[in-house]
Amino acid sequence: MTTRRKAVILFSCCLSLLIVSMDATIVNVAIPSIRTDLDATPAQIQWVIDIYTLVLASLLMLAGATGDRLGRRRVFQTGLTLFALGSLACSLAPTIEMLIAARFLQAVGGSMLNPVALSIISQIFTKPVERARALGVWGGVVGISMALGPIVGGLLIDTIGWRSVFWINLPICAAALVLTAVFVPESRSATMRNVDLVGQGLAILFLFGTVYTLIEGPVLGWGHPRVVGTAVAAAVAFVAFLAYESRRVDPFLDLRFFRSIPFATATINAVSAFAAWGAFLFMMSLYLQGERGYSAMHTGLIYLPIAIGALVFSPLSGRLVGRYGARPSLVTAGVLIATAAGMLTALDAATPVWWLLMVFAVFGIGFSMINAPITNAAVSGMPTDRAGAASAVTSTSRQVGVSIGVALCGSVAGSALAQGGNDFATAARPLWFICIVLGLLVVVMGLWSTSARGLRSAERLAPLILDERGEVPVVR
Structure with missing residues (x-):
């Protein structure tokens, strides 16, 4: 593979990192405008951020395994498409509930980007020195995205409105999709671990239950039946997760x-x-x-x-x-x-x-x-x-x-x-x-x-x- 093609592949992978990393700061800058425009409650504003990070946390490991199994390029392209559709839905959301739902879709796509992109880089850059350089560029993009996110976000919000902070993802996703289709070869893992859906599900129940309790507790009251029930369900899911994973041969999370x-x-x-x-x-x-x-x-x-x-x-x-x-x-x-x-x-x-x-x-x-x-x-x-x-x-x-x-x-x-x-x-x-x-x-x-x-x-x-x-x- 030529050096030029490798550089283009690295660039397309870094585009995915750019939009995911930029999202962390750019959406936070937009939070006050979103709250005012959509008349959101404090809990709803928290869910705009947390639905994204929770889904991302829940699916990161599964997305990496899916890329190894079904093909890294295919999963990467699917992630870019879902992230773009989620971003578009965020920009068009008429209510805070619709925005939260769109952020859910955006996170599903986002979970398929960075872990699969890193896997693609490891497959393309096989020599230690060139891989180290590629990962150095990858790390530098994080700093660039953190620099661009708040400034570009602030400029867009003041001149156009908060919805424009989601529009910026669309051309970047489109460019990454085209470059990936043209330059990135398909690859799969020679050896694949089994997918632990039960362990994954229990972990998701625990994470969502814990965060729901922390966000909704002050709103509904810590003694509210829904809050107490969710907290108990989260605790049960955690205990069940530990018990199940400790007995499984190929667990979602190796407790050892x-x-x-x-x-x-x-x-x-x-x-x-x-x-x-x-x-x-x-x-x-x-x-x-x-x-x-x-x-x-x-x-x-x-x-x-x-x-x-x-x-x-x-x-x-x-x-x-x-x-x-x-x-x-x-x-x-x-x-x-x-x-x-x-x-x-x-x-x-x-x-x-x-x-x-x-x-x-x-x-x-x-x-x-x-x-x-x-x-x-x-x-x-x-x-x-x-x-x-x-x-x-x-x-x-x-x-x-x-x-x-x-x-x-x-x-x-x-x-x-x-x-x-x-x-x-x-x-x-x-x-x-x-x-x-x-x-x-x-x-x-x-x-x-x-x-x-x-x-x-x-x-x-x-x-x-x-x-x-x-x-x-x-x-x-």
């Missing part, structure tokens, strides 16, 4: 992974950091446009330090992990997230813009430092044929974290969402204290996972999970 302290703590860190991240993006958009009265464009500009953090410190964190291990990056990330959350407790209606920019910069740098060590810790000591599955669990955990973070906004700072106005910052303060705890938890988990005991637990895991030949190639 959690015997590795680095893997278990990587999952905790992913949920913790991304919960703080989800809460931060959601609440700060409402604060800036609600309490402060800034325009969507002004809000997008204040978000810009996050992008600078991603562009500069994400690759720096990767180099630190490669040279010194995961501890420096994890500890730095946790400390900075906790520091930024502490700075947020001092917010009020007159906080100067320079202070806001500092908060966004500190939070952005801390968050940018977390991804590389999480992925590294998750696969450390894993047999090579299970490293992909371990990495997929942390990717899922990231989306679960965002869902929980947004749900906590209503549970902990519900009065801020309900009233807005000049008391917003004060009502949101308990949420920032929780984010401080989440940041400190990342620090503690980072120290534990990189301790001598943690590293020994990872080394003991591989012999428990043998490949078919009884050999144990391990990720170092």
